[in-house]
Amino acid sequence: MQKNNIDNTNLVNRLKKMEEELERAGLLRDTLIRIVSHDIRGPMSNLKSVISLVREEQVGIEQAKEFMVTIDKGVDHTVQMLEELMEWGQAASRNKKVEQEEIILKDVIESIVKKIQPQIDDKKLDFEISGDIDAVCLFDKNAIRVVLRNLFSNAVKFTERGGQVRVKINMQDDLIVIAVSDTGIGIPDEMKANLFELKKDNKRVGTENEKSSGVGLFISKDLINQNDGTLKVEDNPDGKGTVFEFTMKRSKP
Missing domain, CATH: 1.10.287 (Helix Hairpins)
Structure with missing residues (x-):
């Protein structure tokens, strides 16, 4: 019974x-x-x-x-x-199982930065990558590219000419933490509440009128969730700009 x-x-x-x-x-x-x-x-x-x-x-x-x-x-x-x-x-197809595999972050990051380098150069940004860049994560291959490209592109898009973008990779026990910070225009408090939702109000232009689709962060959040990670946003503690931090599983040697 x-x-x-x-x-x-x-x-x-x-x-x-x-x-x-x-x-x-x-x-x-x-x-x-x-x-x-x-x-x-x-x-x-x-x-x-x-x-x-x-x-x-x-x-x-x-x-x-x-x-x-x-x-x-x-x-x-x-x-x-x-x-x-x-x-x-x-x-993120519901009919497709998430296929996590070992991915060397350095290879993916360098590939994405190469694609957005013209925008970085055009705005004369100081774009720096540091930390455990050779770390190996467990993530869906296509998903990690979408997530990193969205976060990098947003940092470039919403940072004024001559500003800074920092990408820091840290290994913490069984996790890898990637923080993408910038010295840009920041995010209004009223927008943060629904930042990862499909909201028309999430769409805004960059510092030089670059267009925004308004769906990139929603997509990134969903893909990270499906790969057992987390994504959060906070104001840059250095006083200006934004920090996006997300976690992923670390591949064990």
């Missing part, structure tokens, strides 16, 4: 968890559809308007070119957002 009660309790808990996951998936789906449709509609509507104006000869070619500069930025932003969502979908 007692065993049956335990089995029933376990079944109820499993069903409740499945219900919560389905509810969350439905909310995510609805929110994603709303965000994506809004972001795609803007550039496409503007492009259609310019084409119509040119066709009806209401504007000249030179004026149309000026309009296209603004439209081009909007399209770039939309493409970036769609790419992030596609990568998240590939790395």
